[in-house]
Amino acid sequence: MAEQSSTARSDPHPSYQPHIVPEDDHELYDDDSDGASIESSTASLSSSIMNYRYGHYLDSKCAPASNLQADMNPMMNESKIGWTWYASLWLPAVIQAVSYCCQHHHIWSMITGGDLYRAPLPPGVSKILDLGTGTGSWAIDVAELPPNCKFEIDDFESPWNFTQPFDFVHVRNIEGSVKDYPRLFKQALANLEPGGWFEVADSTVGLFGDDDTIEKATSLSEWRDRLIEASGKFGKPMGVSHNYKQWMIDAGFENVTEELYKVPFSPWAKDRKLKELGRYQQAMMLEALEAYSLALFTRVLGWNVARIQLLLVGVRKELMDRSLHIYSRYYIVYGQKPKAS
């Protein structure tokens, strides 16, 4: 199920987006962001997020949501779910996680030009459910006003007991959090009004490239392979976003649409927007690396921390190397519950 992939030859979506043109060699490091320490450049990127203006953000299509619900982060409530050890190892990294979640939210907003969703929701939509809401950034933004947004702590893989159907169910960044996607997608369908929409957005665990520089990213490739192996063994696989479209169709959704975006792992692209996206993706990855690796690699693969840190040294080096033209894939997939259901 997991995405294997890497080179342009094995790219299952060659027509989605043109190949990314790399920056000229002599201009690759022209800005001084790599001269700063990782900590200070991350801090400066984080503060610039606060002042960012996304294209048509203010024209958001969403009416104020009067009844938005968001499934809270079970890291705060370990006893609710069956992955206690997994959650508890993540807990010390909660502050760091909040930081990279904000960066991730920003990257998504840059990709969509500020749209909070891609599904063609009709005006007046107000009953929205955000699953696995994390810091709640998406839910709070879509609700527009805090009183419109209500947080609930629950396990989204347990049976849902909502008394009313929703107009829109949304979930983002859940690779590695779900045991049974087909069941989750069916629950989403069952809890929608006829004609309602379901949207899944994810940045898949994968490493992709349009030229052969990807072959030099050996540590990142190893990291990706081990992450996919460990998450699969754990039972909550990563690298699966390329299945979302089919799983949505299989669950019974109509008008299923998949959008795919390339996001460089560092500011190596010539295009200004892709260069900026690469800067944020690089900073987010550098912050997220340990949180993603420690629990899975020690508990599932039996690695010791020294071995993990050694691999991460190589991974960080490759993330800082702009001669590697590597990128991540961001998926947005949405589908509609049949109106006649």
Ligand SMILES: C[S@@+](CC[C@H](N)C(=O)[O-])C[C@H]1O[C@@H](n2cnc3c(N)ncnc32)[C@H](O)[C@@H]1O
């Ligand atoms: C990577 S974070 C993404 C947060 C948020 N959706 C976003 O895009 O910013 C994944 C979130 O899903 C939550 N999660 C994972 N498994 C869950 C479950 N079974 N039930 C409810 N939430 C879950 C995690 O605690 C975490 O908050």
